[in-house]
Amino acid sequence: MAEFKVLVEGYARKEDGCSYVSSTTTLIKENGLNIIVDPGMNRELLLESLQKEGLSTKDINYVILTHYHIDHSALVGIFENAEILDDGEIYSFKSTIKNHDGKIPGTDIEIIGSLGHAMFHCSLIVKTEDYGTVVIAGDVLWWRETEEQKTDKKSLIEHKDPFVKNEEQLIESRKKIIDLADYIIPGHGKMFKVEK
Amino acid sequence: MTEIKVLIEGYAKELKKGWVASSTTCLITTENKKIITDPGCNREKLLKALAKEGLSTNDINYVFLSHCHPDHILLAGIFEKAKFITFDTNLMYDKDLMLEFDKHVLGKDIEIIETPGHVLEHLSLLVNTPKGKIAVAGDVLWWVDGEDQVVDINQKDHSQAKGMDMDKLIESRKKLLKMADYIIPGHGKMFKVKEC
Numbered sequence: 001m002a003e004f005k006v007l008v009e010g011y012a013r014k015e016d017g018c019s020y021v022s023s024t025t026t027l028i029k030e031n032g033l034n035i036i037v038d039p040g041m042n043r044e045l046l047l048e049s050l051q052k053e054g055l056s057t058k059d060i061n062y063v064i065l066t067h068y069h070i071d072h073s074a075l076v077g078i079f080e081n082a083e084i085l086d087d088g089e090i091y092s093f094k095s096t097i098k099n100h101d102g103k104i105p106g107t108d109i110e111i112i113g114s115l116g117h118a119m120f121h122c123s124l125i126v127k128t129e130d131y132g133t134v135v136i137a138g139d140v141l142w143w144r145e146t147e148e149q150k151t152d153k154k155s156l157i158e159h160k161d162p163f164v165k166n167e168e169q170l171i172e173s174r175k176k177i178i179d180l181a182d183y184i185i186p187g188h189g190k191m192f193k194v195e196k
Numbered sequence: 197m198t199e200i201k202v203l204i205e206g207y208a209k210e211l212k213k214g215w216v217a218s219s220t221t222c223l224i225t226t227e228n229k230k231i232i233t234d235p236g237c238n239r240e241k242l243l244k245a246l247a248k249e250g251l252s253t254n255d256i257n258y259v260f261l262s263h264c265h266p267d268h269i270l271l272a273g274i275f276e277k278a279k280f281i282t283f284d285t286n287l288m289y290d291k292d293l294m295l296e297f298d299k300h301v302l303g304k305d306i307e308i309i310e311t312p313g314h315v316l317e318h319l320s321l322l323v324n325t326p327k328g329k330i331a332v333a334g335d336v337l338w339w340v341d342g343e344d345q346v347v348d349i350n351q352k353d354h355s356q357a358k359g360m361d362m363d364k365l366i367e368s369r370k371k372l373l374k375m376a377d378y379i380i381p382g383h384g385k386m387f388k389v390k391e392c
Contacts, residue, residue, distance in 0.1 A: 039273070042291065070280055077270055093238065096216050097216070119359045
C-alpha cells in the first residue's frame with residue numbers, strides 16, 4: 001500500500017490582471033521509494049514542502065509527469081537522482097530513454113493513458129489504506145480558483161477545459177478515472193471524494 | 197553584439213532497447229542577457245559545459261524551449277532565476293506568473309518564429325550575429341548519430357511523434373532555410389545553408 005501527500009495544491013488564479021499558475025504536486029511513498037508527481041512551477045513552495053517532509057531533492061527516486069505543459073513539468077530537473085516517467089517511457093538524466101511496463105518500477109502504482117487535455121497525458125492509480133484508490137489525474141480535471149468544484153459525475157464529465165486538445169478523448173479519460181477512483185487529485189484544485 | 201555558442205551538440209542513438217538522446221543546447225549572449233536553448237537531459241554534460249563558460253545555473257536569464265519533448269526540456273528547472281519561453285500555447289513564465297511574449301522579447305537581434313510540424317507546437321529562433329543569421333531549429337531538422345547530414349526538406353521525421361504534420365514540417369524547413377545563413381539542428385552538427 002502506498003502513502004501519499006499533496007505537497008502543493010495546484011492553482012490557476014488571476015490577481016490584478018496577472019495569471020499565476022502551478023500544478024498540484026503529490027508525494028507518494030511506497031516500498032521505501034519516494035515519488036513526485038508533477039513538480040510544477042513554484043520552486044519556493046515545492047522546496048518548502050519537501051523540507052517539511054524531511055526530504056531533499058536528492059531523496060526522490062522517480063518523478064512522474066502527467067504531461068509536458070510547463071506549469072506541470074518545469075521543475076523536474078532539480079531532482080538529481082530521479083528517473084522520469086511519462087505515459088510510455090522512462091528517462092534518466094544521463095539521456096537514456098526506454099519504455100516502461102505501465103507501473104512505476106518497484107511499486108504497484110499504475111500509469112494509465114488519459115488523453116484529451118494534451119497530446120500526451122497519463123494519470124496514476126494509487127492504492128492506499130486510508131483513501132482506497134486514489135487517482136492522480138493531472139489535467140484530466142482542473143479548476144480555476146474562481147470556479148466552484150462541482151464533483152457530481154455529470155458535472156465532472158461536462159466540466160469545461162478551455163485548453164482541451166480532443167474533447168472526445170477527454171470525456172473518455174474522465175469516465176475512466178471516475179469509475180476507478182475513490183478519491184481524485186486534480187491538476188489544479190482540491191482533492192475530492194468521488195460520489196458512487 | 198549577439199553571440200551564439202553550441203554548448204552541447206545534440207545526439208540521438210538507437211540502442212537495442214530504447215534510445216540515448218539529448219538535444220543541442222546553445223548559449224546566446226545578447227544585450228546583457230544570457231539565454232539557454234533546449235537544456236536537454238544530460239545533466240553532467242550541461243553542468244560541465246556551463247562551468248567551462250565560467251557560468252553557474254544562476255547566471256541564466258532565459259531558457260528557451262523549442263518544444264515539449266523530454267529530451268529537450270527535462271533540465272530546464274535547474275536554472276533558478278530564468279524565465280521560461282515555451283511552446284505551451286506560446287506563453288512565457290516568470291516563476292508561476294504567466295505572460296504573453298512578443299517575438300523580440302529576447303532582444304532586437306533575436307526573433308522567435310513558429311515552426312510547427314515535428315509537433316504542433318514548435319518554436320525556433322533566428323539570431324542575428326556578426327557571422328550571419330543563425331537559426332536554432334529545434335527538431336525542424338535533426339539527424340540520428342552516424343547518418344549523413346544531407347539537407348532534404350522531404351526527409352522523414354525519425355520520431356513520428358504524436359502531433360507530427362509532414363506538410364507543416366516541410367513548410368517550416370523551407371522557412372528556416374530561406375531565412376538563415378546557418379542552421380543549428382536539434383540533434384546533429386551546425387551547418388551552412390547552401391544557396392540554391
